[in-house]
Amino acid sequence: MTAGVPGPDGAVDPAAMGPGVNGPLLVAFAGLPGVGKSTLAVRVGAALRAPILPIDPVERALGRYGLVGDVPGMAAYGAVAGLAEVQLGLGLSVVVDAVNPVASARGLWHDLAERAGVPLRMIEVHCGDEAEQRRRVEARLPAEPDPHLPTWEQTLLRRAEYEPIIGPRLVVDTAVGVDPFPGILAYLR
Known part of the structure; x- marks a missing residue:
């Protein structure tokens, strides 16, 4: 394997990723449904x-047991942080895969990184092609409605509530014709 280049199985030897x-x-991912997080x-x-x-x-499991609190999703974020x-x-x-739509959710990762004494790398993912994002969201919907998979309309509502991320992060647009993975690996070094 060449430094930072995935092998045939898609894995990169961490020792080959270079200094840093x-x-x-x-690593905490953030972004709306369907962007490629x-x-x-x-x-x-x-x-x-x-x-x-x-x-x-985790949100689905908590919902099945009626353990969804007043702040939707925050219980799941707390469980994953633990x-x-x-x-x-x-x-x-650790790689966290989450929408991370609000500052309070993202604050969990900052606090955790500080407590654990590790660097936090926030990666915010967008899809600059709204038609493609919609196609991705709708392609995931099963024949039977699943209350835990967002519809396109629910995704638009989440977008309206999404709080801007303040602070260091890598912003990736998956609609661009270039694979963002090498840039992400460079950011993680």
Whole structure:
């Protein structure tokens, strides 16, 4: 494997990523549904050989047991932050896959990185082609309605409520014809 270049299985040898990867990282993805966060999070997790902790299945599980609180989703964010803290404590990097729509959700990752003594790398993902983002969102919807998978209309509502991210981050547009993965790896170094 060449430094920072994925092998045939898509993984990148962390030792081959070059200087700057001297310990665990907390990588937090942010962005609306359908922008490509999960696809990129999986690739980053494979490159770092790090666990990927997605918020969505935790939210679904909490909802099935009636454990959704007054602040939608924050319980899931708290649960994932707790799991991430355990992994970071074991010396592993962690990749969080979440919409992270509001400052309070994103604040969990800043606080966790500080407590764990690891760098936080925030990656905000956009899809500059609204028709493509809509196609992606609608392609995920099953024949039977699933209250946990957002429709396009719900995605537009989330976009209206999405608070701008303030602070250091890498912004990626998945509608651009260039693969953002090499730039993401460079940012993680």
